[in-house]
Amino acid sequence: MPGQPQIELETEPSVLVALHNPDTVKTLLDFAIPIAKQRKLPVVAVSIVQVPTQIPIHEGMRFTHHKESLLTQAKKVAAEGGTTLETDLVIAHHISDGILAAANRHRANALVMGWKGFTNARDRIFGEIADRIIRLAPCDLLLLKIGERQEFRRCLLPTAGGPNAYLATTILGAIAKDHDLSVTAGYFVPENASREQKKIGEQRIDETLEHIDKSIKYEKQIIESKTVAGGIASASRNYDLVVIGAAKEPLFRKMLFGEIPEKVARFSPTSVLVVKKYEGAVKSMVKKVMG
Numbered sequence: 001m002p003g004q005p006q007i008e009l010e011t012e013p014s015v016l017v018a019l020h021n022p023d024t025v026k027t028l029l030d031f032a033i034p035i036a037k038q039r040k041l042p043v044v045a046v047s048i049v050q051v052p053t054q055i056p057i058h059e060g061m062r063f064t065h066h067k068e069s070l071l072t073q074a075k076k077v078a079a080e081g082g083t084t085l086e087t088d089l090v091i092a093h094h095i096s097d098g099i100l101a102a103a104n105r106h107r108a109n110a111l112v113m114g115w116k117g118f119t120n121a122r123d124r125i126f127g128e129i130a131d132r133i134i135r136l137a138p139c140d141l142l143l144l145k146i147g148e149r150q151e152f153r154r155c156l157l158p159t160a161g162g163p164n165a166y167l168a169t170t171i172l173g174a175i176a177k178d179h180d181l182s183v184t185a186g187y188f189v190p191e192n193a194s195r196e197q198k199k200i201g202e203q204r205i206d207e208t209l210e211h212i213d214k215s216i217k218y219e220k221q222i223i224e225s226k227t228v229a230g231g232i233a234s235a236s237r238n239y240d241l242v243v244i245g246a247a248k249e250p251l252f253r254k255m256l257f258g259e260i261p262e263k264v265a266r267f268s269p270t271s272v273l274v275v276k277k278y279e280g281a282v283k284s285m286v287k288k289v290m291g
Contacts, residue, residue: 014044014086014106016139018099018113019070026077027150031142031175031273032112033083038174044086044106045074048098051091060091096132103138110140115265115274140167140278147271149240152179156239156270158186158232159208164245166211167277172243173213182217184239185209188231191224198222229263236270243273 015036017028029045036043047067051060071087078085088106092098103111115130130143155172159165172183185208187201201222212218225231236242244261265272 012042012107013109014042015039015110015112016044016046016103016106016108017074018102018111019045019047019074020095020114022070022073024114024146025070025074027146028112028114028144029074029077029081029085030178031144031171032110033078033081034174034178035110035112035142035171036083038170039109041109042086043078043083044088044102044108045071045078046088046090046099046102046106047071048095048102049089049091050095050098051093053093057091057093064089064091096129096136099129099133100136100138108137108139110142111137112142112144115143115145134276137276138278141276142171143274143276145265145272145274147240148269149271152181152240152271154239155181155183155241155243156186156232156236157183157208157243158188158228159204159245160187161204161207162245163277164275165208166245167275168243168245169208169212171273171275172216176213176216181241182219183212184219184221185212186221186223186232186235188223188225188228191226193222193224229260232260232264233267236264236268236272239270241271241273242268243275245275245277 015032017032019025019028032043047070049060049064049067051057051063067089071089075085075087088102090098090102092101099111099113111133113133134141134143152175157168157172159168172181175181176183185205187205189197189201202220205220209218209220223231223235225234232242242264244264261272261274
């Protein structure tokens with residue numbers, strides 16, 4: 001398609017980290033590198049050079065200089081931690097196109113990217129770039145809103161079960177050792193919840209914790225609140241990181257992957273990591289066709 005970035009497939013899968021802001025390079029790499037080690041894959045840092053739509057892609061090289069220093073910084077940070085980092089500079093008319101092109105070119109097994117934590121667009125949940133990546137990423141997705149504290153020691157894991165909860169626990173298994181992380185697995189119930197509601201919550205927590213790395217320090221909590229989003233946002237103030245997995249069930253998907261993470265990220269000073277397991281090529285193609 002004219003105006004789209006060129007895609008040349010590499011042979012080896014990778015963990016891709018999309019970089020944009022020099023201030024967040026280290027934090028994003030602190031998540032991407034342990035995940036890559038866990039999956040025994042190389043890390044590729046990509047930065048997108050956005051050029052005006054009236055300029056052909058092949059003429060975009062004259063805009064790359066301000067991004068090259070970002071990738072140099074990333075290489076230095078990785079080297080200081082003993083990791084060799086591959087880099088890629090992608091020229092695109094739209095940032096989301098560039099990230100998706102890089103994810104396909106480098107056969108991304110997981111994509112780590114930052115998110116500002118809110119959007120002012122009425123028809124968007126996470127923002128124009130993130131919404132498109134969420135729909136079309138050809139791999140597991142980790143979307144990180146970086147909060148006030150960037151040393152992660154205490155993590156809140158709200159859970160409702162499902163495949164994304166499993167992905168959340170495996171990611172925590174990767175990063176916990178590097179950050180000496182302790183985890184509180186929480187299930188949120190209405191105020192004055194019945195014994196049965198609490199019992200269901202305990203079962204969901206146990207289902208999630210079946211998959212957690214046994215070396216991780218964790219505890220369980222049933223938390224009462226008027227709303228799930230408000231409860232997580234309030235509880236999150238006692239933690240350095242909140243990890244939220246999207247629910248698989250269509251009834252809950254909008255609630256647990258759209259409204260709740262957006263509200264938590266908007267109203268909490270804590271870092272929020274939203275994780276989404278890759279659904280497979282068929283579902284991704286349907287989303288692409290349906291827009």
